[in-house]
Amino acid sequence: MKTGLLALCVVVSWADVSIADRFVFTARVEKQEYCPVYTSRRVFPGSRVERYQGIKIYFSSDDAARRFLRDTHSYLDKKTLPQLKGLNLPVRPLKQQFCPINPTRRVSILDPVVIYDHHQIHLFDQHSVRVWNRNPDKYADPEILVQLKKEPSVQSETSEDDATDSP
Numbered sequence: 186m187k188t189g190l191l192a193l194c195v196v197v198s199w200a201d202v203s204i205a206d207r208f209v210f211t212a213r214v215e216k217q218e219y220c221p222v223y224t225s226r227r228v229f230p231g232s233r234v235e236r237y238q239g240i241k242i243y244f245s246s247d248d249a250a251r252r253f254l255r256d257t258h259s260y261l262d263k264k265t266l267p268q269l270k271g272l273n274l275p276v277r278p279l280k281q282q283f284c285p286i287n288p289t290r291r292v293s294i295l296d297p298v299v300i301y302d303h304h305q306i307h308l309f310d311q312h313s314v315r316v317w318n319r320n321p322d323k324y325a326d327p328e329i330l331v332q333l334k335k336e337p338s339v340q341s342e343t344s345e346d347d348a349t350d351s352p
Contacts (some may be wrong), residue, residue: 215267221260222247222252225289237261240268252293259293280331284309285324286316301325304332 217230220226226245233244235253243249253260261274285306292307297314299306301321308314317324327333 210300217243217266217268220249221262221265222249223266223289224283224291237269238272240272242266242268256293256295258267259295260291262291268331281307281329282331283329284313285326285329286313288329301330302333304330306330306332349350 218227218244220228220232221242221244226249228243228245230243233250234241235250236242237257242253244253250254258275258278261269261277263269263274278294279292280351282291284292284296286303287309290309292309293336294307296307296309297311299308299314299317299321306317306325308317325333327335
């Protein structure tokens with residue numbers, strides 16, 4: 186009698202899980218290898234964990250998890266977080282991805298800002314601000330700071346009619 190009751194409880198608890206949840210549970214096969222904040226640091230099953238829409242996100246440190254929780258949308262990246270594949274993620278609020286001082290650290294809209302050549306540059310922390318202020322030209326790399334990339338100039342072609350109308 187006790188065995189039958191135990192089996193019934195297991196069936197009922199699994200029945201409470203929706204079909205969509207069962208699919209999510211079994212479909213998330215790809216493993217996260219790196220922290221979404223400190224992108225060069227590996228994560229492991231015993232690493233700090235937070236959840237995004239019920240999906241586990243691993244972090245290399247408590248600081249990384251805190252940064253993620255204060256501005257989640259800045260750190261959602263399917264390359265770093267393959268377990269989010271198939272989700273419609275919000276648009277990242279910032280074009281710049283990484284800190285120019287520490288290019289393996291992803292920046293957030295809430296991180297410190299400096300102005301360079303009329304552009305906002307987000308830096309990972311106050312230490313990065315001090316380093317930047319010593320020599321900003323050294324770190325102003327358009328490959329990292331996409332806001333510094335020059336837009337290709339569009340040359341307008343003048344027609345012959347326009348050329349003849351000029352005095």
